[in-house]
Amino acid sequence: MTIDQIDNGIVLDHIKAGNAMAIYRYLKLDELDCTVAVIKNVKSVKMGKKDIIKIDSLIDINLDVLGFFDENITVNIIRDGKKVDKKHVSLPEKIINIVKCKNPRCITSTEQELDQVFRLTDPEKRVYRCMYCDSSNNFLP
Amino acid sequence: MKHVLDITDLSVEEINSLIDTAIDIINNKEKYQEVCKHKKLATLFFEPSTRTRLSFEAAMLELGGSVIGFSSASSSSSSKGESVQDTVKVVGYYADIIAMRHPKEGAPMAATAVSDVPIINAGDGGHHHPTQTLADLLTIHREKGHFDNLTVGFCGDLKFGRTVHSLVNALSRYTGIKLVFISPDELKIPQYIKTDIIEKNGMPYVETQTMESVMPELDILYMTRVQGERFFNEADYIRLRDYYILTPDKLENAKKDLCIMHPLPRVNEIARSIDSDPRACYFKQVENGKFMRMALIMKLLGGI
Numbered sequence: 001m002t003i004d005q006i007d008n009g010i011v012l013d014h015i016k017a018g019n020a021m022a023i024y025r026y027l028k029l030d031e032l033d034c035t036v037a038v039i040k041n042v043k044s045v046k047m048g049k050k051d052i053i054k055i056d057s058l059i060d061i062n063l064d065v066l067g068f069f070d071e072n073i074t075v076n077i078i079r080d081g082k083k084v085d086k087k088h089v090s091l092p093e094k095i096i097n098i099v100k101c102k103n104p105r106c107i108t109s110t111e112q113e114l115d116q117v118f119r120l121t122d123p124e125k126r127v128y129r130c131m132y133c134d135s136s137n138n139f140l141p
Numbered sequence: 142m143k144h145v146l147d148i149t150d151l152s153v154e155e156i157n158s159l160i161d162t163a164i165d166i167i168n169n170k171e172k173y174q175e176v177c178k179h180k181k182l183a184t185l186f187f188e189p190s191t192r193t194r195l196s197f198e199a200a201m202l203e204l205g206g207s208v209i210g211f212s213s214a215s216s217s218s219s220s221k222g223e224s225v226q227d228t229v230k231v232v233g234y235y236a237d238i239i240a241m242r243h244p245k246e247g248a249p250m251a252a253t254a255v256s257d258v259p260i261i262n263a264g265d266g267g268h269h270h271p272t273q274t275l276a277d278l279l280t281i282h283r284e285k286g287h288f289d290n291l292t293v294g295f296c297g298d299l300k301f302g303r304t305v306h307s308l309v310n311a312l313s314r315y316t317g318i319k320l321v322f323i324s325p326d327e328l329k330i331p332q333y334i335k336t337d338i339i340e341k342n343g344m345p346y347v348e349t350q351t352m353e354s355v356m357p358e359l360d361i362l363y364m365t366r367v368q369g370e371r372f373f374n375e376a377d378y379i380r381l382r383d384y385y386i387l388t389p390d391k392l393e394n395a396k397k398d399l400c401i402m403h404p405l406p407r408v409n410e411i412a413r414s415i416d417s418d419p420r421a422c423y424f425k426q427v428e429n430g431k432f433m434r435m436a437l438i439m440k441l442l443g444g445i
Contacts, residue, residue, distance in 0.1 A: 105266045107245040111224050114251055121337070132247020133268055136333055 003037050003054060010061060011076040011083075012053040017041055019070060020051030026065050026098060032057065064092035068128075093120050095128065106133035143441055144253045146262040148274040148311045155440075156278060156311070162436035163279055163429070170203070176439055177206030183236035184210035185228065186263070187219060187243040192405060192427060193263050193272070197240040200434035209236060214244075226255045233257045238441055240272075240434075241265075259441040267301040267368075273404050274307040275437065276430030280422055281361060283429065284400045290317035292358050296385050297323075297365035297410060299330040304404040305365060306334055313342040320346035321355045325384050327377065328367065352385060357394045362387075364403040364410050364423075388412045395420070402426055 015023060020038045029036050034057035044050040058077070066073045067089035077085035095118045101108045108114050108130070117131035129136045145151060151159070166173050182201040186194050189212060198208045219228060225243065229252040232239060240261045241249050246268035253260050264270040281288060293312060295305045299322055309330075312318045320339065322330050329348060339346050349355055356362075367382040386409060387401070403411055403423040415421050 103246065105244075105246045105268075107225065107243070107247040107251050107265075110245060111226075111251065113224065114226075130247065132250050133266075134246075134333075 003039060004035075005081060006035075006054055006056045006078050007081050008058055009034070009054065009056045009078050010058065011078060012055075012061075012066070013050070013074045013076060014044075014047065014072050015051035015053065016070050016072070017047070017049045017051055020053055023066065023069055023073075024053065026069070027062060029053070029055065032059065034059075062098075063087065063089050064095055065098055067092045068095050068098060091120055091123055091126065094118070101130040101133060101135055103130065103133050103135040106130060106135065108132055142257075142259055144249075144256070144260045144262075145271050145437065145441070146249050146253065146260070146265075147269045148271040148307045150271070153314050156275070159275060159433060159436040159440060160279055160282055162439065163432040164283075166432050166435055173204055173435065173439075175205040177201060177204035177442060180204075180206040180238070180442055181236045182206055182208050182210075182438065183232045183239045184208060184212070184263070185232060185239055185241045185243075186210065186212045187214040187225075187241075187248070188264070189213050190242055190264065192430075193242060193270075194240075196427070196431045197261075197263060197272075197434055197438075200431050200438055203431075204435055204438060206237075206438075210240075225251055229260070230255045230257075238438060261437065261441065264303070267303050269307055270303045270404075271307060272430065272434055272437065273304045274311050275433035276426050277304070277308050277363075277402060277404070278311060279429040279433050280402060280426045281400065283425070284422055285360065288312065288315040288318075291360045292319040292321060293361045293363065294321040294323060294352075294355060294359040295330070295363045295365070296352060296387075298328045298367045298381075299324040299365070300328040301368055302365040305330070305363065308363065309334060310338050313338050313344060318344055319358075320344055321359065322346060322348045323350070323352050323355065323385065324348075325350060325381060327381060328384075352387070352391055353394070356391065357396070359399055360396065361400045361402060362395070364401065364407075366403075366406065366408055366410055383409065386410055386412065387415060389414055389418070392418070392420070 037054040039052040041049045042052055073089055075087040076083050097116050100116050118128040121127050121129045127136050184194050184197050201208050225248050233256055238259050240263045242263040243265050246266040248265050249262040299305050399420045400422045401420050
């Protein structure tokens with residue numbers, strides 16, 4: 001299968017196989033007018049198989065979302081058909097308004113104008129806790 | 142400006158200093174009668190609570206200050222749909238300090254984002270209740286004289302019991318504390334308390350369903366009420382509420398200097414006949430709570 005090269009845009013590479021659609025949703029790529037290719041189960045020497053997302057436009061990517069999902073994702077910036085920058089992502093200390101707290105007892109369940117803030121409390125185990133109620137990894141997209 | 146939302150917002154040194162102040166208040170009440178003159182405390186109680194609200198109000202009055210506020214959400218603008226943040230912002234123009242109780246977890250944290258005056262969390266759902274923990278710590282200090290090397294048993298609702306979580310957290314900063322958790326399976330201490338606090342600090346602990354087997358070891362027995370308001374399912378509440386009842390026969394093998402604590406209100410988990418036992422400390426906790434709230438209000442208003 002052949003996917004066109006992009007001239008000016010972004011390639012999200014090394015996405016864990018199966019995660020591309022979730023990242024597509026979290027980054028709200030469905031709201032873009034440009035061409036977006038979601039390529040699943042691409043053969044990879046390093047990963048066995050992986051997903052790739054190609055975006056045919058130089059948009060602002062929320063790197064925190066990517067880091068929150070998967071620290072191994074690489075972000076390649078393409079200009080005039082050439083890769084001009086490669087960014088690595090890391091676990092963000094804080095994620096804001098990316099996921100929602102699922103705890104029905106949390107203040108955010110009734111006061112929905114509050115920012116949804118999760119803080120990284122255990123980087124080793126990738127534990128995020130709601131800033132308000134301290135619920136851990138208990139969130140909705 | 143400092144807010145106190147959780148007991149860990151206070152360092153061990155700050156807690157020690159509050160205890161020293163509280164003991165000085167106990168011994169020299171007249172010295173503190175006008176410390177907060179012309180200052181106002183707002184008690185914003187979005188959820189009913191008799192003792193905590195009255196304790197805060199009594200504390201402020203004994204410091205020479207005055208009190209404004211409401212005692213249920215229905216008598217506040219939240220019944221008209223006002224947000225917690227708006228309520229707190231408005232009250233900040235009237236009061237110098239706020240004590241806030243709310244049924245939702247994290248409501249005081251949301252309030253701090255907009256508040257120009259110090260906020261004390263007076264209980265947010267099943268989450269935190271730092272001034273109860275301050276009351277508990279003063280009680281332990283006055284009864285035992287120290288915090289180190291104690292075996293502390295917690296009995297009853299250890300899942301939703303915020304006072305238990307806060308006290309475990311506070312005790313994790315002292316050495317030689319051994320914890321004993323007595324609860325039915327459904328109300329066991331949450332896993333995150335075990336991993337994030339107990340195991341992280343290397344505190345030895347045991348979990349059991351029977352009170353009698355561990356009673357001889359305990360220096361402190363912290364009883365709790367199974368709280369109906371924390372259950373979504375009425376049938377579960379009814380099944381679990383009478384699971385543990387402390388009666389004189391259960392204390393037969395207990396230490397002579399055991400300290401029996403309870404954050405109150407009690408329903409029937411401690412038999413009335415135990416009230417006259419010198420080991421019963423739960424009414425002392427009430428009084429200690431007022432002294433610690435006095436010390437905390439003074440501290441947050443810059444008095445100590």
